[in-house]
Amino acid sequence: MDLDQLKTFDRIARDLSFTRAAAALNVTQATVSMRMRALEDLLGTTLFHRGRQVTLTDQGMTFLPYARRILGTAQEGREALRRVERGRVTLGSLRTMVAPLITEPLLRFQEVYPGIDVVVTEGRHTQIIAMLHEREVELGIVCWPNIDPLCLDLEPLVVMRERAPLVVSAEVAERLGPRPGIEDVLAIVPQVISLFWWQVEPDQASALCRRARSSVELPVEPALRLVERGEGVGYFLDSSVREGIAAGKLKEISPPEFGELYRDTALVVRSKAVLERPMLRDFALELAKDFRCMGRVIEDRLVEDVERAA
Incomplete structure (x- = not known):
């Protein structure tokens, strides 16, 4: 099985004509017929009903997506090689x-x-x-x-x-006061954001999830929006929250029961x-x-x- 045979098979399936396929591929009709006979012999089945009108057999319809997948992979490979050359x-x-x-x-x-x-x-x-x-x-x-x-x-x-501070919205932080305990935090914001940034989650991050009423796992951007709306609390990397803290949307908190985390x-x-x-x-x-x-x-x-x- 070679790519020319698969290209020919795909072309015939598109045009439902050996003659039109030969013209599109710029080869003779005899070449098209020879390639199809060779492919059918290799597969051990008939791919087309031949006659006044060419149609795919059930076997041909089954094989067509696989042939196109092979052709697509080959094209991707050629493009990758061209990119490597560049x-x-x-x-x-x-x-x-x-x-x-x-x-x-x-x-x-x-x-x-x-x-x-x-x-x-x-x-x-x-x-x-x-x-x-x-x-x-x-x-x-x-x-x-x-x-x-x-x-x-x-x-x-x-x-x-990098530090991983525990953050809440500025409005929640104002309600909590200067030195809130973790129970105070969870009474106002019962949902903990879990981001799984570590290979092994630190004990205090796991403990925070266990003590909360619920936790949710989200990508960074929607997680930050949830926190900014006062609907969540969580550990975020410093680089992720720096702008929000500077803009006054987020506030770092330090419950005495929980030490500082980093990654x-x-x-x-x-x-x-x-x-x-x-x-x-x-x-x-x-x-x-x-x-x-x-x-x-x-x-x-x-x-x-x-x-x-x-």
Whole structure:
């Protein structure tokens, strides 16, 4: 089975004519007939009823979507190869890091590399780990340290520690007063936002969910809107709530029963050998500039690794 046979089969199915299919493919009708006989012999079935009018058999109708799927995959593969020839870098990032981190480094990178394709995929930690394991992405932004057994050999380039304050709306904070206890908070805002930002949820985040009447798991943006309306309380990364706090929409609270939380996040690669590629190295350097500004850097090997790779 080859792509020419599948293209011919698809064309005949569209036109319901061997003659029109031959014209569309710019081959002879004999070639079209030969390709179909070869495909049918290979599959061991008849794909078309031939006569004054050509129609698909039941077997042909069954096989058609599979043939088109193969043709589509082949086309995607050719497009991917063309992008690689032009240049391409790929990044898998935690959803919570895309909005505060990716845009500015990407714009700076594209000023230097205007013809390079950049593919950014977002997901949870386990999804990014799977992408790195399958080499679907070359750079990753993940929780650290990584304890996912699928891919334990990740190389951290920069590790950053970011606060995760407990926040409520400004109106709720005003009602609570300066030093509210957790029961005071939950009496006014009984619903806890659960975002599962950690690989293993800290005990106090779990305790907060257990003590609340209910909890809800949401992506960051709708979760923040829920909190701003006074309908929820939750731990958010500092980079996610900084603007809301500055604008007076959100307020950090510190119940005495609960200490401060933080999350460590790392910019990682499967192998530092990828830093030998100038465009990927430079994209990593641009990401690292903003990465270092988001929190307290607790490990930074990137410059040393770049110099070693060079």
